[in-house]
Amino acid sequence: MKISLLAEVVRTELEPFPWINATWTTTRLIAASPFRYDRHPSFYVILDENDPGYGCWGDSGTGERGGFVQLLAFLRDETYEEAAEYIRIKYGGQPEDPDEITLTVPRLTLDKPQITRIDAxxxxxxxxxxxxxxxxxxxxDVQRAMxxxxxxxxxxxxxxxxxxxxSLGNLKYRRVNSKAFWYEKGARPIREMLYGVHLAYSQRIKRAIIVEAEIDALTLMSAGIYAIATGGAAFNAAKRDLLLRSPIEEVVLLRDNDVAGRTWRNRIVAEIGGKMDVGIALVPRTxxxxxxxxCEDGLRQSLRHLNIRKCRTMTVNFG
Known part of the structure; x- marks a missing residue:
């Protein structure tokens, strides 16, 4: 991959992310770490086209370092293999000149068979x-059920x-003292899955709220409301088909308060609109x-202000 294309990949993928206290220079992106609960700009990504480490990142606060694909996987909330495949599909194949700088990612193809189950x-x-x-x-109760x-x-x-x-498709690990997470190796790609949808299949649930993150789905379940999560702001044909094949007939999209959440909502509406009943709700702007x-307001009382009465009548067995 030519350095000019590598630069396009890195900048195109990094610029939309909502970095905190970010400074962009010709050689580095400096910002607060996306991996930690810290607003100090101790995190950097190398943007110097003369540096063989172009696209690599480091954190002066922890001493940790890593490659661009690892960082992109975190920012996109997906596995390393999925991020690598995303790059190959979006930006092209192998470099023609062996002397050109390459992204160190595994060779992946669209038709490579995926492991759909891992040992429970x-x-x-x-x-x-x-x-x-x-x-x-x-x-x-919800933690045990899930x-x-x-x-x-x-x-x-x-x-x-x-x-x-x-059956168990994948396992996500989320650090309790930072934002860092990772997935089980050799498992089913998250892009093919919906978090919590197995309950709809086993309990024939007809109505659901859809959110982005697992913890938001768990939050709604803890308030007695069935929810599924897409796992980040991505929604594709595989997730759409999984939802349409389920017993679910009515959904309400409850998006995050950011640009990515708006894009996520619009993508889902485009994919399933006309195929099932779709409602839209929004988290209060604060x-x-x-x-x-x-955590700050209490969902049980607050949800009464949303037009999701149909979803509030559903029952889910968390016992």
């Missing part, structure tokens, strides 16, 4: 609990993503997402 016994090693989700308003656990060695809660038949709204 993996969850046995994480049968612990941490106060992280409890402090964010997620009830114990098989949430805790990795004590890596200090990360574990969020299983299940296939429609209830909050960035459902969980923040719940």
């Amino acid at each position: 016994s993996l969850l046995e090693r994480y049968k612990y609990r941490h106060t992280y989700l409890e402090k964010r308003g997620i009830t114990e 098989n949430i656990g805790y990795d004590r060695d890596r200090q990360a809660i574990t969020l299983p993503w299940f296939n429609p038949d209830g 909050y960035k997402d459902v969980n923040e709204w719940h």
Whole structure:
């Protein structure tokens, strides 16, 4: 990949992200780390076209470093392999000149068979609990129903993503002391899944709220309202088909208060509009997402102000 194309890839993908305290120069992006709860600009991405590390990142606050694909996977809320494939599809194939700078990513093709199930016994090693989700308003009943656990060695809660038949498709690890997360290797791509949709299949649930993040879906479930999450702001044909094949007939889209949330909402409406009943709701402007709204204001009372009465009548067995 020519350096000019590499520069286009890096800048095109990084510029839309809402960086905090960001400074762009000809050689570096300097900003607060997207991996940590810190507003100090200690994070950098190399943008010097003469530097062989172009696109790599580092954090002077922690000493951590990594490559561009790893960073993009985090920003897009997907696996490393999915981010690598995204780059190949969007920006082209292999470099013609072996001397040209390349992105170090695995060779992936669209027709490569994907592993759709992983061994559910993996969850046995994480049968612990941490106060992280409890402090964010997620009830114990919901945590048990969704098989949430805790990795004590890596200090990360574990969020299983299940296939429609209830088998384990992937496992997300979320650090309790930072924003960092990662997924189980060799698992089903998140782009093919919807978090929590297995309950709709097993319990024949007809109505759902759709949100972006798992914790927002868990928040609504803790308020007694069934919800599924797309996992970030991406919504594609695979997620659409999974939703349309489910027993769900009516949905309400509850987006985050940002530009990405608006784009997410519009994409879903375009994909499923006319195929099922779709309603739209918005988190109050003073909050960035459902969980923040719940933690500061309490969802049970606040939701009465939204036009989602149909969704409030649903029942889900969290026992």
